[in-house]
Amino acid sequence: MTTTTAATRDVSRPEFIALIAGLMALNAMAIDVMLPALPYMGEALGVMNENDRHYVLTAYMLGFGAAQIAFGPLSDRFGRRAPLMVGLVIYVIAAFAAAFSPTFATLLVLRFVQGMGAASTRVIATSLVRDRFGGRAMAEVMSLVFMVFMIIPVIAPAVGQVLLLTGPWEYIFFFMAALGLVIAIWAFLRLPETLLPENRRALRLKVIVEGFRLVFTNKMAFSYGLSAMFVFGALFGFISTAQQIYVDIYDLGAYFPVAFAAIAGLMSVSSYTNSRMVRKIGMRRLSHGAMLVFTVMSGIWLLVSLTGFMPLWLFLAFLAVIMFMFGWSMANINSLAMEPLGKVAGTASAVFGLIQTVGGALIGTAIGQFYNGTITPIAAGYFVLGCVALGFILIAENGKLFGVGEEYREDAVPADIH
Numbered sequence: 001m002t003t004t005t006a007a008t009r010d011v012s013r014p015e016f017i018a019l020i021a022g023l024m025a026l027n028a029m030a031i032d033v034m035l036p037a038l039p040y041m042g043e044a045l046g047v048m049n050e051n052d053r054h055y056v057l058t059a060y061m062l063g064f065g066a067a068q069i070a071f072g073p074l075s076d077r078f079g080r081r082a083p084l085m086v087g088l089v090i091y092v093i094a095a096f097a098a099a100f101s102p103t104f105a106t107l108l109v110l111r112f113v114q115g116m117g118a119a120s121t122r123v124i125a126t127s128l129v130r131d132r133f134g135g136r137a138m139a140e141v142m143s144l145v146f147m148v149f150m151i152i153p154v155i156a157p158a159v160g161q162v163l164l165l166t167g168p169w170e171y172i173f174f175f176m177a178a179l180g181l182v183i184a185i186w187a188f189l190r191l192p193e194t195l196l197p198e199n200r201r202a203l204r205l206k207v208i209v210e211g212f213r214l215v216f217t218n219k220m221a222f223s224y225g226l227s228a229m230f231v232f233g234a235l236f237g238f239i240s241t242a243q244q245i246y247v248d249i250y251d252l253g254a255y256f257p258v259a260f261a262a263i264a265g266l267m268s269v270s271s272y273t274n275s276r277m278v279r280k281i282g283m284r285r286l287s288h289g290a291m292l293v294f295t296v297m298s299g300i301w302l303l304v305s306l307t308g309f310m311p312l313w314l315f316l317a318f319l320a321v322i323m324f325m326f327g328w329s330m331a332n333i334n335s336l337a338m339e340p341l342g343k344v345a346g347t348a349s350a351v352f353g354l355i356q357t358v359g360g361a362l363i364g365t366a367i368g369q370f371y372n373g374t375i376t377p378i379a380a381g382y383f384v385l386g387c388v389a390l391g392f393i394l395i396a397e398n399g400k401l402f403g404v405g406e407e408y409r410e411d412a413v414p415a416d417i418h
Contacts, residue, residue, distance in 0.1 A: 011192050017141060019191060020128060021148035022183050023084075023121040026091065027064065028149060030118060030176055031057055032156035032264075035243050036257065037169040044169065045104040051369055054240045058365045059108040061236070063115025064122065065358030071123040072350020073211065077203040079195045080124045080131070080346075081187075087120020088184035092177050099173035114176075122357070123349045130338050130345040131194035139283045139335040143275030146331050150271055153264030157257035199343070211347040223396035224337035225352040229359040230389040231291075231330060234298075234382045236364025238319075241371045241378060248373065250312045259316070263323050270327025283332040288393060288401040290328035295386030297321050302379040310375050322382060336396070 011019070034041075034056065042053040067087075074083045094114035101107035125145075133141050163171045201207050216222055238245075246256040278286055301318040304310060334352070341348035363385065370377040397403055 011190055015190065016128075016132075016192075017144050018148060019186060020125045021145045022186065023125045024145065024149045025152045026088075026121055026176075026180055026183055027118045028152040029156050029179060030060060030091075030095070030114060031239060032153045032260075033160040033163075033172055033176065035157050035239075035260070036160040036164055037172050038243055040164065040169045041107070045101070045107065047104050050244060051371060054365060054368045055108060056111055057236075057240055058361055059111040060115040060118075061357055061361030063112035064119050065115075065354045065356070065361065067116035067119035068123045068350040068353035068357070070350075071120045072127075072347040072353075073201075073203060073208050074346075075120075075124050075127055076195070076201045076211070076344065076346035079193050079200065080128055081191055081193050084120050084124045084191070085184065085188060087117045087124075088180060088187065090114075090117030091121075092117075092180040092184065095173050095177040095180060099170040099177075119353065122353045123346060126334070126338065126349040126353070127345045128191075128194050130342055130349070137279075138338070139278045139332050140275045142331040142335055143271045143278060146271035146327065147268050147275065150264055150268035150327070154261040154268065157260045161254065161257050195346075201344070208347070211344045212351065214344055215341060215348050215351045218340055220396045221337045221340050221348065223392045224333050225355055227291075227389040227392040227396070228330065228333045228337065228352065229356045230363065230385040230392070231294075231326065231333070232356050232360035233363030233367070234385040235326060236360050237367030237381045238364075238378055240364055240368035244371055245315075245375070245378070249375070250315070262316070263319055266320050267323050267327040270324045271331060274328050274331055278332065283336055284397070285402050287329045287332035287336065288397075290325040290332075291386065291390050291393060292401075294322055294325040294329065295383065295390055297325070298379060298382035298386050302376065302383045305375040305379045315375060318379075333393075 038053045038056065039050075041056065042048070042050070047053050071083050071087060091114055094110050094117055098107055098110040098114065101110060129138060129141055129145070159175070160172055163175055201211065242260055243256060246252045246259050250259075252259055274286060297318060301322070304314070304318070337352055338345065338348055363381075367377060367381040370381075394401070
């Protein structure tokens, strides 16, 4: 279904999707463009332990997750545009300042602040889509957003490599600041305000607490949110160790961005096919089937990794299937989590964003710390987390997979909490 919007600008559906994808892409770019630069930053700032360099990614993700809890209620009170613009300004300033970091500790602090600014993009992008769409229509739009969004991991490592060829690692932060500024200007000029004035919620403690209560006590929504956290944790575990896997194990060197881009490209294709299939097949059937394949293939991947060295072609074959399933599952799982919470979309997006990014980043960092020069830790992480994610899906669906599910209405959340 498509709901009434408070749009004040005539934005076409393709531009709306592109703008939402651009907002979310800032987050992906802030992570993936840095991967080729981790060794150079570590050397310049005196971080000799390769596993410790992952904290540049973790600090960003912690800030990204923690600040969402504030941007959610703010966007439900003041609308979507104003909090978003504040967050984008923080992102740009922090990225620019990070280029001048004298120590690794300073860099980590600024990355945390940069993540806080980027939190607005995640919360508000999801809320904007939920304001305008619901049910399978929302899943379709989110799949198209993810399709465009996944182009960033395809090109980001290559962009980082090019920047390193033209200058020092600091150029990467200048690039992030410039990109953030471009997206901020685009959003300022073209982004519609989608939250109707009558749907805005008072910024009072009682109202805020009630909004959080509605999110935490909705078993279906919260269980799907936790499921997404564990799936994202697996992805972040791979991202944090990708440079070591491709370069140290498989000696790809400068070809690392190509291998990374190939997998990310498959995820983009997966998101597109999901957008074409979800209206006919449904969110549940697609996401449940994808998570089953994700988990089974991860288990086989783990068993094969225990037999000895895994050739590059076999590693990529397993990863391709697993990440294709990731693309089919995540947009639908997030849509299922948001579906019953349309009246508190900002708060719900904040809670799920906090859970998924902070929880996922901590889980992924733990996987990264177990890296031992083999594929086994990442394969084990994918399998275990896939099993846990499936468990929470079963909780959400009362022990049944592939069901049609309840149709939620816009009035499913009481109107007297505004």
